[in-house]
Amino acid sequence: MKKGRIISIMIVAILLLLAGCSRSADREMIAGSESQSEGVSQKTVIGFSQVGAESDWRSANTQSMKDTFTSENGYELIVEDGQQKQSNQIMAIRKFIQQEVDYIILAPVVETGWDTVLHEAKSAGIPVIIVDRMIDTEDQSLYVAWVGSDFELEGRKAGEWINQFLQEKNIAHANIVDIQGNLGATAQIGRTAGLTQVCETNENMTLIASEAADFTQARAREVMTGLLTQYSDINIAYCENDNEAFGVIEAIEAAGKTAGGDIANGEIMVVSFDGVNKEALKDVQSGKIACIAECNPNHGPLVKSTIEALKADEAVERFSYVEGALLVHDNTVSSISVDGVEYTTTVVDEAQIEGKQSN
Ligand code: GZL
DSSP states (O other), X not given: OXXXXXXXXXXXXXXXXXXXXXXXXXXHXXXXXXXXXXXXXXXXXXXXXXXXXXXXXXXXXXXXXXHHSOTTTTEEEEEEEOTTOHHHHHHHHHHHHHHTOSEEEEOOSSSSSOHHHHHHHHXXXXXXXXXXXXXXXXXXXXXXXXXXXXXXXXXXXXXXXXXXXXXXXXXXXXXXXXXEOSTTOXXXXXXXXXXXXXXXXXXXXXXXXXXXXTTOHHHHHHHHHHHHHHOSOOOEEEESSHHHXXXXXXXXXXTTOOBSSOGGGTOBEEEEEEOOBHHHHHHHHHTSSOEEEEOOOOOHHHHHHHHHHHHTTOOOOSEEEOOOOEEESSTTSOEEEETTEEEEEEEOOHHHHHTSBOO
């Protein structure tokens, strides 16, 4: 073979080799955010589009996925932080499609607006699992399973606990403000609906105001500060997560009032959701927060069993629920009933606090 031809074949071979390297480099570069595996992966590759890092619950939820989908367990997990913007989450899903991941996990910031991008994932043959909040779609084929909490039940449990507490303390009536999560999130929709349902069926509880605070401490402090100037007769602050409760307590104390259960003597009772960190449970132990409807962030194991079933072509649970307790300051109310189901309360002690993560 002529010398020139050998050289041109070698040049083509080198160019092909470089193209291959740049593709894998592109993949690492496209992955951009955290990928939990080194080098070329023979692993099951998962793209996880997370809402953001707006709360301690969210961080615990992300950690649950990282603890579950490890390289040792045969997975490569790519986590994309949506910073609470749907546009970022849609972009992340498109990256995952481009990277040809094996599965997509989506924790949707809001319920609507997912059909187009999930059709793209479906066309690419990538199964999608929804976690935490729900999506609102006519096309049930756009996702194979959902793992999360029953948020309306959480709200009804917290609302019923308030109702029982008022009766036990012989408090004839209480005015309640609802410090809501980001509007349109399933957790906000459900927790608001649960409280509303209890208020509509019990004359001792009046919902005097509802305002969104996006599940964040800073926004909740601003919202509660405004409500305290608007209303002089707030008895209970119903906070749709613990980070909001921290901000609400700051606002109550800045206004020279006390966060506590002694409503009859002017204290403002704080009720909250999540219960994932030590600070929140210490506030329950001190009485600054009277009750937390726990929301379990540990979705990883249930999502993993769903993916393992899919890999083995086995039947998949379409909806899997994680359970949560009612964490309380004292046993004024030892149990509540919702739809005929009894839920006992758990008085927070050092053991529960030790078991939680630090902020
Ligand atoms: C609940 C989750 C909520 C948490 C908040 O499952 O969607 O979002 O309660 C978080 O802390 O921001």
